[in-house]
Amino acid sequence: MYDCIIIGTGAAGISAALTLKARGKNFLLLGSPQLSAKINAAEKISNYPGLCAVSGEHLKEAFSSQLEAEGIEITSAQVTGVYDMGGHIGVLCGQQVYEAKSVILATGVEAVKPVVGELEFLGRGVSYCATCDGMLYKGKKIAVVCTSKSMEEEAEYLASLAAEVYFVPLYKDAELKSGNVHYIKDMPQAIEGNMRAERLVFRKTTLDVDGIFMLKSSMAPSALVPGLRSEGGHVAVDRQMRTNIDGVFAAGDCTGRPYQYAKAVGEGNIAAHTVCDFLAERK
Amino acid sequence: MYDCIIIGTGAAGISAALTLKARGKNFLLLGSPQLSAKINAAEKISNYPGLCAVSGEHLKEAFSSQLEAEGIEITSAQVTGVYDMGGHIGVLCGQQVYEAKSVILATGVEAVKPVVGELEFLGRGVSYCATCDGMLYKGKKIAVVCTSKSMEEEAEYLASLAAEVYFVPLYKDAELKSGNVHYIKDMPQAIEGNMRAERLVFRKTTLDVDGIFMLKSSMAPSALVPGLRSEGGHVAVDRQMRTNIDGVFAAGDCTGRPYQYAKAVGEGNIAAHTVCDFLAERK
Numbered sequence: 075m076y077d078c079i080i081i082g083t084g085a086a087g088i089s090a091a092l093t094l095k096a097r098g099k100n101f102l103l104l105g106s107p108q109l110s111a112k113i114n115a116a117e118k119i120s121n122y123p124g125l126c127a128v129s130g131e132h133l134k135e136a137f138s139s140q141l142e143a144e145g146i147e148i149t150s151a152q153v154t155g156v157y158d159m160g161g162h163i164g165v166l167c168g169q170q171v172y173e174a175k176s177v178i179l180a181t182g183v184e185a186v187k188p189v190v191g192e193l194e195f196l197g198r199g200v201s202y203c204a205t206c207d208g209m210l211y212k213g214k215k216i217a218v219v220c221t222s223k224s225m226e227e228e229a230e231y232l233a234s235l236a237a238e239v240y241f242v243p244l245y246k247d248a249e250l251k252s253g254n255v256h257y258i259k260d261m262p263q264a265i266e267g268n269m270r271a272e273r274l275v276f277r278k279t280t281l282d283v284d285g286i287f288m289l290k291s292s293m294a295p296s297a298l299v300p301g302l303r304s305e306g307g308h309v310a311v312d313r314q315m316r317t318n319i320d321g322v323f324a325a326g327d328c329t330g331r332p333y334q335y336a337k338a339v340g341e342g343n344i345a346a347h348t349v350c351d352f353l354a355e356r357k
Numbered sequence: 358m359y360d361c362i363i364i365g366t367g368a369a370g371i372s373a374a375l376t377l378k379a380r381g382k383n384f385l386l387l388g389s390p391q392l393s394a395k396i397n398a399a400e401k402i403s404n405y406p407g408l409c410a411v412s413g414e415h416l417k418e419a420f421s422s423q424l425e426a427e428g429i430e431i432t433s434a435q436v437t438g439v440y441d442m443g444g445h446i447g448v449l450c451g452q453q454v455y456e457a458k459s460v461i462l463a464t465g466v467e468a469v470k471p472v473v474g475e476l477e478f479l480g481r482g483v484s485y486c487a488t489c490d491g492m493l494y495k496g497k498k499i500a501v502v503c504t505s506k507s508m509e510e511e512a513e514y515l516a517s518l519a520a521e522v523y524f525v526p527l528y529k530d531a532e533l534k535s536g537n538v539h540y541i542k543d544m545p546q547a548i549e550g551n552m553r554a555e556r557l558v559f560r561k562t563t564l565d566v567d568g569i570f571m572l573k574s575s576m577a578p579s580a581l582v583p584g585l586r587s588e589g590g591h592v593a594v595d596r597q598m599r600t601n602i603d604g605v606f607a608a609g610d611c612t613g614r615p616y617q618y619a620k621a622v623g624e625g626n627i628a629a630h631t632v633c634d635f636l637a638e639r640k
Contacts, residue, residue: 139409140409337627
């Protein structure tokens with residue numbers, strides 16, 4: 075049982091991790107060795123105090139080497155659900171369940187809006203999780219929509235299972251190694267079907283498939299955590315970064331604007347301190 | 358008329374300044390070239406994201422050179438009052454008044470508690486402001502209690518006016534150039550008098566004086582801003598860093614715990630964004 079599980083390796087998650095480490099807590103940091111799609115994409119950040127006119131690449135390197143220096147490991151995992159288990163929290167990553175006394179949601183905001191039909195067919199031919207549902211499509215024909223290079227490993231795994239893959243990367247420089255992959259350079263418009271998803275529709279073409287994977291580097295927290303209160307599309311939190319669920323905290327872009335590194339870093343710090351208070355009260 | 362005046366050059370004030378600069382606002386940054394007493398004193402900061410195990414001295418240098426690179430100047434001033442002037446804000450620094458559409462309070466927390474009698478005799482022989490009240494003590498005998506090296510210039514100014522100065526530095530390596538200064542290395546216990554302050558009392562000695570200056574690098578915002586709402590000794594703010602006074606925002610340690618660089622930097626960023634929204638609404 076961990077003291078805390080931090081979900082997300084953007085600026086907020088990293089800030090929370092550094093503070094929990096400094097406070098000697100036993101925690102798990104779930105995310106990607108790439109940290110976040112947003113950091114990698116930033117050209118120049120002019121208002122992050124302490125690092126003058128820093129590039130996203132440089133900031134990412136600074137964060138990565140700091141995590142290493144502090145002995146903080148990132149556990150690569152795609153979180154598929156966060157559940158209040160009565161006194162503790164269960165974090166589901168495909169088949170794996172991690173348990174903790176508290177959770178900090180630092181999942182960022184998903185820049186890509188759901189495609190028409192995506193949410194309707196979720197669980198019926200549409201999946202967010204390669205690890206969870208990949209085996210269902212062994213030997214079949216699938217479409218894989220991928221919003222971030224950090225998710226390519228998941229796409230590669232799906233390509234190793236499926237007979238045929240239509241790969242739809244929504245970023246530049248996409249590259250899969252598998253031979254059974256057709257690249258589609260277009261924006262999906264809709265998902266159609268009857269009882270299940272059957273077709274991925276583009277402006278000029280339509281793909282007939284057995285299943286569609288939407289691989290996103292971050293998921294909407296409201297989709298991850300049943301009962302989580304939202305406000306204007308963001309996780310509702312108080313000044314201590316508490317959500318409406320006991321033991322569940324949030325920080326960074328997922329709690330609202332401004333979408334800024336400094337703001338995310340500040341909220342991660344506050345959330346970690348509130349977790350420490352929460353753990354102390356529970357003892 | 359400035360768009361905004363930022364009061365304080367700790368982490369919160371610097372973060373707000375970098376963001377207002379990035380947003381092209383016309384603002385004034387009031388503080389000290391030393392930035393803040395707290396930054397200078399920090400030995401090692403293990404949880405500031407992006408700068409690994411950084412010393413306070415290194416962080417201060419990073420902040421200073423970043424301000425310089427971004428063309429942001431610090432105006433050295435001791436703020437003595439912040440007033441709602443009906444549609445805009447007046448910031449009083451001794452004899453000088455600066456006017457702005459908005460103010461960000463980033464004054465930090467005063468670690469030194471008031472001495473017994475200090476608040477009772479404030480304005481009656483006790484002063485916080487060398488520039489405002491120095492002339493009243495020309496040729497007289499005064500005590501100057503100084504909480505931070507960054508305030509030594511104020512003390513020097515007082516020594517140039519007064520006939521005799523008892524100088525009580527509450528930090529190491531104090532050094533005044535004036536010849537009429539007696540150093541006292543002890544903690545003041547109380548201020549006594551009848552209608553006016555007449556004596557500064559230490560554990561074993563008592564000084565008879567005409568006036569007492571308490572030079573502090575930061576003042577309690579509630580003492581600066583009439584009508585400002587406090588909560589538990591801190592400025593009450595919402596998630597957007599708005600105080601109860603229109604056009605007055607706050608960020609950093611003065612808004613409450615945790616007293617952390619990351620938290621201060623985050624709040625300064627949010628406050629600056631809220632100021633931008635506030636200015637846009639006013640147009």
